[in-house]
Amino acid sequence: MSQELAAAGDFASVPALLARNVKKYGDRPAYREKEFGIWQSWTWAEAAKEIENLALGLLALGIDRGDHVAIIGRNRPAHYWAMIAAQKVGAVPVPLYQDAVAEEMEFVLDHCGARFVICGDQEQVDKVIEVQENVKHIEHVIYYDKRGLRKYDHSHLHWYRDIQEEGRVAHSRLEGEMAAREAELTYDSTCVMLYTSGTTGRPKGVVLSNRNIVESAKNTSEFDNLGLNEDILAYLPMAWVGDFIFSLGQAMWCGFCVNCPESPETMMTDLREIGPTYYFAPPRVFETQLTNVMIRMEDSGDLKYALFHHFMDFAKKGAGEKYGMPRRKVTTQKKTLEQKLRHGFRYAMGIGFAAETIVENAIRLGFAKLRHGKNARKHFKAKDPLGLKLYSGKAFEYFKYRCGDVLVYGPLKDTLGFGRIRVGYTAGEAIGPEIFEFYRSMGINLKQLYGQTEATVFITVQPDGEVRNDTVGVPAPGVEIKLADNGEIFYRSPGTFVEYYNNPESTADTKDPEGWVATGDAGFFDKVNGHLRIIDRAKDVGKMADGRLFAPKYVENKLKFYPDILEAVVFGNDRDMCTAFINIDLTAVGNWAERNNVAYGSYQELAGHPDVVSTIQEHVEAVNKSVAEDEMLSGCQIHRFLILHKELDADDGEMTRTRKVRRKIVEEKYAPLIDALYGGKSEQYIETEVTYEDGRKGSITATLEIRDAAVVGTKQGMAAE
Amino acid sequence: MTTTTDMNADSYVTADGRTIGPVVMDMKNITLRFGGVVAIKDISFDIREGEIRAIIGPNGAGKSSMLNVISGFYKPQEGEVWFRGEKRPPMKPYQVARQGLARTFQNIALFDGMTVLDNIMTGRLNHMKANLLQQAIWKGKAEREEIANREICEKVIDFLEIQHIRKTPVGRLPYGLKKRVELARALAAQPSLLLLDEPMAGMNVEEKEDMSRFILDMNDEFGTTIALIEHDMGVVMDLSDRVVVMDYGKKIGDGTPDEVRNNQDVIDAYLGVSHD
Numbered sequence: 001m002s003q004e005l006a007a008a009g010d011f012a013s014v015p016a017l018l019a020r021n022v023k024k025y026g027d028r029p030a031y032r033e034k035e036f037g038i039w040q041s042w043t044w045a046e047a048a049k050e051i052e053n054l055a056l057g058l059l060a061l062g063i064d065r066g067d068h069v070a071i072i073g074r075n076r077p078a079h080y081w082a083m084i085a086a087q088k089v090g091a092v093p094v095p096l097y098q099d100a101v102a103e104e105m106e107f108v109l110d111h112c113g114a115r116f117v118i119c120g121d122q123e124q125v126d127k128v129i130e131v132q133e134n135v136k137h138i139e140h141v142i143y144y145d146k147r148g149l150r151k152y153d154h155s156h157l158h159w160y161r162d163i164q165e166e167g168r169v170a171h172s173r174l175e176g177e178m179a180a181r182e183a184e185l186t187y188d189s190t191c192v193m194l195y196t197s198g199t200t201g202r203p204k205g206v207v208l209s210n211r212n213i214v215e216s217a218k219n220t221s222e223f224d225n226l227g228l229n230e231d232i233l234a235y236l237p238m239a240w241v242g243d244f245i246f247s248l249g250q251a252m253w254c255g256f257c258v259n260c261p262e263s264p265e266t267m268m269t270d271l272r273e274i275g276p277t278y279y280f281a282p283p284r285v286f287e288t289q290l291t292n293v294m295i296r297m298e299d300s301g302d303l304k305y306a307l308f309h310h311f312m313d314f315a316k317k318g319a320g321e322k323y324g325m326p327r328r329k330v331t332t333q334k335k336t337l338e339q340k341l342r343h344g345f346r347y348a349m350g351i352g353f354a355a356e357t358i359v360e361n362a363i364r365l366g367f368a369k370l371r372h373g374k375n376a377r378k379h380f381k382a383k384d385p386l387g388l389k390l391y392s393g394k395a396f397e398y399f400k401y402r403c404g405d406v407l408v409y410g411p412l413k414d415t416l417g418f419g420r421i422r423v424g425y426t427a428g429e430a431i432g433p434e435i436f437e438f439y440r441s442m443g444i445n446l447k448q449l450y451g452q453t454e455a456t457v458f459i460t461v462q463p464d465g466e467v468r469n470d471t472v473g474v475p476a477p478g479v480e481i482k483l484a485d486n487g488e489i490f491y492r493s494p495g496t497f498v499e500y501y502n503n504p505e506s507t508a509d510t511k512d513p514e515g516w517v518a519t520g521d522a523g524f525f526d527k528v529n530g531h532l533r534i535i536d537r538a539k540d541v542g543k544m545a546d547g548r549l550f551a552p553k554y555v556e557n558k559l560k561f562y563p564d565i566l567e568a569v570v571f572g573n574d575r576d577m578c579t580a581f582i583n584i585d586l587t588a589v590g591n592w593a594e595r596n597n598v599a600y601g602s603y604q605e606l607a608g609h610p611d612v613v614s615t616i617q618e619h620v621e622a623v624n625k626s627v628a629e630d631e632m633l634s635g636c637q638i639h640r641f642l643i644l645h646k647e648l649d650a651d652d653g654e655m656t657r658t659r660k661v662r663r664k665i666v667e668e669k670y671a672p673l674i675d676a677l678y679g680g681k682s683e684q685y686i687e688t689e690v691t692y693e694d695g696r697k698g699s700i701t702a703t704l705e706i707r708d709a710a711v712v713g714t715k716q717g718m719a720a721e
Numbered sequence: 722m723t724t725t726t727d728m729n730a731d732s733y734v735t736a737d738g739r740t741i742g743p744v745v746m747d748m749k750n751i752t753l754r755f756g757g758v759v760a761i762k763d764i765s766f767d768i769r770e771g772e773i774r775a776i777i778g779p780n781g782a783g784k785s786s787m788l789n790v791i792s793g794f795y796k797p798q799e800g801e802v803w804f805r806g807e808k809r810p811p812m813k814p815y816q817v818a819r820q821g822l823a824r825t826f827q828n829i830a831l832f833d834g835m836t837v838l839d840n841i842m843t844g845r846l847n848h849m850k851a852n853l854l855q856q857a858i859w860k861g862k863a864e865r866e867e868i869a870n871r872e873i874c875e876k877v878i879d880f881l882e883i884q885h886i887r888k889t890p891v892g893r894l895p896y897g898l899k900k901r902v903e904l905a906r907a908l909a910a911q912p913s914l915l916l917l918d919e920p921m922a923g924m925n926v927e928e929k930e931d932m933s934r935f936i937l938d939m940n941d942e943f944g945t946t947i948a949l950i951e952h953d954m955g956v957v958m959d960l961s962d963r964v965v966v967m968d969y970g971k972k973i974g975d976g977t978p979d980e981v982r983n984n985q986d987v988i989d990a991y992l993g994v995s996h997d
Contacts, residue, residue, distance in 0.1 A: 036876060038875075147938060269888075
């Protein structure tokens with residue numbers, strides 16, 4: 001224990017780290033938020049002052065040691081400060097998902113027994129007031145954005161700034177108490193409580209200690225060489241452990257700046273303006289961006305279109321991995337003359353070749369247009385600049401990549417807001433190989449990690465230079481991993497959670513006395529490079545009626561890699577064949593419909609269009625082929641499928657807030673469809689209840705077409721083993 | 722009738738806790754003719770400080786003409802307009818605007834090629850004092866003014882939640898957002914009296930809800946007095962403190978939403994009655 005303390009530099013809690021940052025980096029920016037069109041910033045010293053005032057204000061309201069403070073709101077510096085302020089007075093922050101409806105919030109607020117709730121705005125306050133009818137222990141509600149709240153009953157409702165003002169006034173009276181409580185914080189006291197998204201049943205409150213947060217932040221910051229000069233954009237839900245560790249843990253440990261977007265809609269613009277150096281996004285975000293890029297490239301001019309494809313094809317053949325990856329560490333040291341010259345030369349060459357490429361290809365395109373008219377795009381392929389032919393082998397590739405960097409990769413990265421990224425992570429779901437390759441070949445160091453709330457995020461991560469699409473990397477620093485007989489992954493690390501709050505049974509189920517935690521995921525280590533590879537949730541990996549292995553996620557992920565398919569749910573446990581529900585991606589399919597003059601009035605209509613069904617059928621059959629290649633999983637080929645008439649939605653309980661499918665609920669809700677799939681029918685009528693965003697309910701009906709998909713013959717005997 | 726006696730007082734407090742002040746705009750016996758056509762016939766009503774006043778009526782009842790009289794675009798042949806206790810002489814619209822009136826239009830009147838921000842900045846025109854030369858030199862007064870005005874516009878943008886389209890040309894926006902931008906431009910002028918001509922025409926339910934919230938919040942946060950024309954009865958009855966009902970250029974009802982709802986003339990005008 002004492003050794004660990006020394007390793008973390010005696011900073012045993014987040015408030016202690018804050019104090020260190022104020023001392024070391026007092027006048028460096030700690031938080032930025034775009035408001036009123038301008039990036040407002042706070043230095044560490046200013047932020048610490050704000051936090052202190054709020055903490056004193058909370059003390060004045062009578063906060064006790066161990067009280068839970070619920071925090072509900074979008075990513076704003078004030079909300080992060082609220083978490084640290086709560087820690088400073090010995091309380092425990094509990095961030096909640098801001099888009100949860102009142103009933104979902106009720107369970108969590110009731111379970112954690114929060115006496116204090118800090119809300120972002122009127123919307124959240126309204127929900128809390130609604131919840132208060134059943135949850136009696138909420139005493140004080142504090143809000144940050146005043147708007148619309150003037151007329152509310154203020155007997156237990158307070159404005160954030162008023163609380164800070166009260167704290168400022170009561171400074172001398174309460175300062176001693178605050179200092180005392182802060183001094184009581186140890187490595188083992190609770191740092192934060194985060195609720196799991198509840199893929200299975202009720203959310204559970206995961207208690208994480210200061211040791212978990214500080215050790216994890218320290219280890220991973222060192223692993224990725226994160227430093228003072230990073231910039232991150234905090235836009236993921238605050239209730240999610242990832243945001244806590246990136247925007248609070250690592251930011252505190254390294255002292256880098258956390259940037260908060262102006263509003264969720266402006267996220268993309270803000271991303272561009274900040275140009276983060278360290279970035280995290282779930283695969284879905286990368287997927288959407290790639291789809292957008294591809295759609296916009298379709299609409300671009302012929303020359304741009306040709307150059308884009310020419311250079312992207314080149315980069316994907318490995319050149320991106322070789323020449324595109326950013327340097328490992330940002331140095332603030334001045335460059336030597338030689339470095340400057342080399343740098344200058346490299347870019348001069350890039351620009352020179354780029355200029356020549358444009359001129360040369362523009363002339364060739366001109367001729368192509370003369371010959372083919374409007375069809376020139378189909379017949380015209382871009383070419384490398386003539387001058388490059390003088391070089392050979394490596395030099396050729398190097399200069400061509402630099403040329404592409406000037407023409408395509410650089411501008412594209414800049415447009416996406418990825419211009420400065422050194423380390424990018426994606427996790428939560430498997431990412432499509434095409435998507436992963438696209439970003440990496442442009443020179444974005446996108447990596448995968450595997451983790452969960454109970455591990456304070458990190459279980460395995462991919463080290464620089466050992467990145468692959470189908471694995472999740474090697475154990476993170478300090479993490480031990482063992483595999484059970486059925487493939488289930490167990491880990492033990494400094495980040496291992498303390499307990500589930502008020503739920504000793506679940507704690508005992510998940511964590512054994514030696515500290516090994518069951519992840520519930522099944523996987524194996526790759527024999528070649530020792531990286532972990534995940535197949536599916538251990539409990540979802542089942543057996544089919546004839547004993548063959550059934551891993552639905554594996555097949556679903558393969559399906560989802562097609563841009564047309566947004567979501568897929570595969571059934572087949574204890575059955576003699578596999579079937580699937582499919583959700584189409586409205587952006588991609590809608591774009592296809594526009595190009596092919598297919599008229600549609602609604603999502604449902606488009607999903608039921610015969611051409612769309614046929615396209616999806618082709619995808620399903622292609623997936624069947626690729627599944628059949630793996631003998632262990634060849635039983636998972638999809639025999640029959642249908643396209644759902646509505647998107648699976650978190651508001652309807654079909655998905656978690658982190659957009660993972662709740663298999664059980666889908667199975668129950670759409671039971672008639674499943675019966676029809678296995679009953680051999682060719683269509684099925686269904687009525688479904690839907691919940692709108694404001695909580696009202698309605699219902700939609702549809703008759704869905706069911707298709708058979710071709711399957712590839714398998715070697716039966718071997719698959720059973 | 723107790724409510725009406727209350728209302729005659731100099732100022733009173735509404736059920737939801739807002740203070741309604743004395744009369745700011747008083748229209749006395751207004752008659753407006755276009756040649757032989759009588760658009761407005763001898764109408765009198767007043768608008769009080771801090772209230773939301775609705776003007777309703779069937780198509781062609783003369784509502785928009787009334788709004789144009791208030792904004793100074795039309796000059797009534799008969800009658801007087803009293804503003805803040807003074808009789809208003811015939812004025813040009815820009816002079817009226819300088820007195821603290823702003824309006825939105827039934828058919829959106831924005832500059833399509835300009836960005837949302839630039840459009841909203843035009844709402845600050847009356848507050849800019851720098852002359853051409855100072856604008857050309859830029860440093861000094863013109864720059865200071867621009868910054869101060871930009872700040873006000875940004876607050877309006879924040880208030881109406883249109884940050885994400887700040888730099889988008891207005892021509893590219895959907896109808897509902899254009900309406901919101903127009904409201905933003907009017908609000909940027911920091912008017913004491915805001916005239917809204919059918920702010921919710923052509924909107925879906927969700928957009929209407931948003932717009933209603935903005936109108937209420939505007940009234941609540943800035944204390945802006947609002948006069949609005951609207952066809953959606955539900956919206957009018959929920960939003961407004963008092964309602965004027967017009968039909969064929971005449972006033973057929975005036976009072977709280979409840980009073981108006983039960984007024985036989987109003988029911989006839991809306992549901993139709995045989996004209997003998």
